[in-house]
Amino acid sequence: MFPIDQYAWTHRWRGHHPAERAVLAGGMLLIAITAPPLATAPLVVLAMAGATVAGAGVPLAAWLRVMTIPAGFLLLSLPFLAVSLDLTDGVALTVSAAGAWLAVAVGLRSLAAVSALAFLTLTTPVAELVPWLRRVGVPQAVVEIALLIYRLLFILADCADATRHAQEARLGYSTTRRGIRSLGLLAGTLLTRALARTRRLEIGLAARGFEGELRVLASERTLSRPRLAAVAALLFTVAALGLTLDRALH
Amino acid sequence: MTAPILDAQGLNYAYPGGVAALRGMNLSVQRGRRLALLGSNGCGKTTLLLHLNGTLRPGAGQVLIDGQPAGYDRASLAAWRGRVGLVLQEPDDQLFSATVYQDVSFGPLNQGLSEPDARERVREALAALDIAELAERATHLLSFGQKKRVAIAGVLAMQPQVLILDEPTAGLDAPGVTQLKAALERLQARGTTLVFSTHDVDLAYAWADDVAILGEGRLLRQGGTVATLADADLLAAAQLNTPTILTLAAALREPGRPWPGGQPPRTAEDLVACLGERHDPGRF
Numbered sequence: 001m002f003p004i005d006q007y008a009w010t011h012r013w014r015g016h017h018p019a020e021r022a023v024l025a026g027g028m029l030l031i032a033i034t035a036p037p038l039a040t041a042p043l044v045v046l047a048m049a050g051a052t053v054a055g056a057g058v059p060l061a062a063w064l065r066v067m068t069i070p071a072g073f074l075l076l077s078l079p080f081l082a083v084s085l086d087l088t089d090g091v092a093l094t095v096s097a098a099g100a101w102l103a104v105a106v107g108l109r110s111l112a113a114v115s116a117l118a119f120l121t122l123t124t125p126v127a128e129l130v131p132w133l134r135r136v137g138v139p140q141a142v143v144e145i146a147l148l149i150y151r152l153l154f155i156l157a158d159c160a161d162a163t164r165h166a167q168e169a170r171l172g173y174s175t176t177r178r179g180i181r182s183l184g185l186l187a188g189t190l191l192t193r194a195l196a197r198t199r200r201l202e203i204g205l206a207a208r209g210f211e212g213e214l215r216v217l218a219s220e221r222t223l224s225r226p227r228l229a230a231v232a233a234l235l236f237t238v239a240a241l242g243l244t245l246d247r248a249l250h
Numbered sequence: 251m252t253a254p255i256l257d258a259q260g261l262n263y264a265y266p267g268g269v270a271a272l273r274g275m276n277l278s279v280q281r282g283r284r285l286a287l288l289g290s291n292g293c294g295k296t297t298l299l300l301h302l303n304g305t306l307r308p309g310a311g312q313v314l315i316d317g318q319p320a321g322y323d324r325a326s327l328a329a330w331r332g333r334v335g336l337v338l339q340e341p342d343d344q345l346f347s348a349t350v351y352q353d354v355s356f357g358p359l360n361q362g363l364s365e366p367d368a369r370e371r372v373r374e375a376l377a378a379l380d381i382a383e384l385a386e387r388a389t390h391l392l393s394f395g396q397k398k399r400v401a402i403a404g405v406l407a408m409q410p411q412v413l414i415l416d417e418p419t420a421g422l423d424a425p426g427v428t429q430l431k432a433a434l435e436r437l438q439a440r441g442t443t444l445v446f447s448t449h450d451v452d453l454a455y456a457w458a459d460d461v462a463i464l465g466e467g468r469l470l471r472q473g474g475t476v477a478t479l480a481d482a483d484l485l486a487a488a489q490l491n492t493p494t495i496l497t498l499a500a501a502l503r504e505p506g507r508p509w510p511g512g513q514p515p516r517t518a519e520d521l522v523a524c525l526g527e528r529h530d531p532g533r534f
Binding site for chain 1: 300361
């Protein structure tokens with residue numbers, strides 16, 4: 001139903017401590033933003049694609065799909081960086097070498113940054129990141145609501161799917177008019193179902209001693225020194241290689 | 251005889267809107283037994299179960315825990331729910347966490363256990379239901395049968411003395427039912443009292459120690475499974491069918507002959523064994 005979420009829960013590195021992946025993605029993001037982009041950004045993209053596909057075992061097609069949308073936005077917006085508006089002598093659009101260079105640099109930088117985030121997105125479920133919010137000072141209530149929404153989202157999506165299939169089976173979407181009407185009914189049904197479900201959830205939680213705070217334990221995972229060392233080595237290699245290549249280019 | 255671990259006496263309950271769900275309901279749960287609540291849809295099974303852990307408060311009547319009237323203040327309810335665990339029919343109504351491990355840890359933490367103790371409880375509960383390998387999985391990616399067992403583990407982790415299950419086999423496939431029964435039998439062997447509601451007469455006949463037959467918000471009769479379910483008039487009054495095995499066995503028995511082994515067969519295996527002992531072909 002939500003393919004990104006599915007991969008995030010089932011990839012090969014799922015058993016590893018999420019901080020290892022966060023350090024890798026964060027490190028690459030930092031390199032992408034700070035290092036000279038022309039030489040470094042392609043290296044970052046390559047490393048992140050390798051980690052996602054070859055390392056975590058997420059299918060290449062999934063990685064490409066996640067990358068496509070931001071890449072599309074980049075393609076659409078970068079030409080505007082290359083072009084400058086000149087108002088000194090009437091209205092004129094000029095493409096300067098500096099502008100073009102800037103567009104390429106920003107484009108590469110952004111793509112590299114996106115690839116690091118795509119790695120994290122495809123390998124780490126939202127639910128695993130939410131407890132971190134608590135640690136950086138987000139109020140408990142907000143964290144709890146985020147977690148409940150995450151859980152109920154899937155239940156309601158299933159419910160919406162089933163209702164829509166039932167409506168389709170009875171020709172609820174045979175014309176546009178009927179379709180709009182059916183969709184309205186679906187929304188109404190979802191609301192009442194969601195309310196009824198939260199009532200029952202409340203009973204279930206109370207039966208387990210809920211007294212206003214949703215406290216749970218995350219499973220124990222140990223940080224692996226060898227893996228952290230590998231992450232550090234990869235980050236160092238990419239940064240060093242990028243800088244060397246950059247010097248060679250100039 | 252010791253006092254029942256749970257005893258409902260003359261419970262009345264009407265849902266907001268005035269529909270009377272319980273009308274003088276009685277039930278006594280004996281320690282260590284496996285009790286099935288049988289009744290057709292709308293007879294008050296679920297409403298009764300919700301009274302047994304204090305979720306609902308009766309309009310009249312009372313619930314006794316070990317002979318003591320139950321209290322409804324915060325501390326009493328917390329203690330009550332630590333002793334009497336309730337598993338809802340629909341596991342999605344109960345599982346609120348993203349992962350199995352987190353969800354099962356919820357109850358023990360609410361009981362005020364330390365983190366290492368809570369982790370130990372989680373490990374034990376998952377092991378008891380044979381789902382240790384699901385610990386890291388996302389709750390929304392589990393099958394229905396797996397969710398069901400995770401929901402039970404979440405309650406079991408609180409180590410209740412009585413485990414109440416609302417329609418535990420509803421929606422499960424045959425292997426799912428077999429696994430669930432095996433898990434519950436292991437719990438019972440360790441001393442947990444089991445109470446479950448069902449409208450599956452065959453399941454109750456084959457598997458329960460005792461049955462309570464409910465109809466229209468009342469207890470019609472409570473007693474040993476075989477004796478109670480052999481009463482055709484009682485079952486008819488409760489709009490329940492006679493257990494299939496019992497119907498077959500009665501049709502196959504030579505009139506007047508005692509049951510082989512002293513009591514009617516309860517499972518298909520029992521029935522086949524009886525047929526093996528027959529004198530007259532086609533009868534036993």
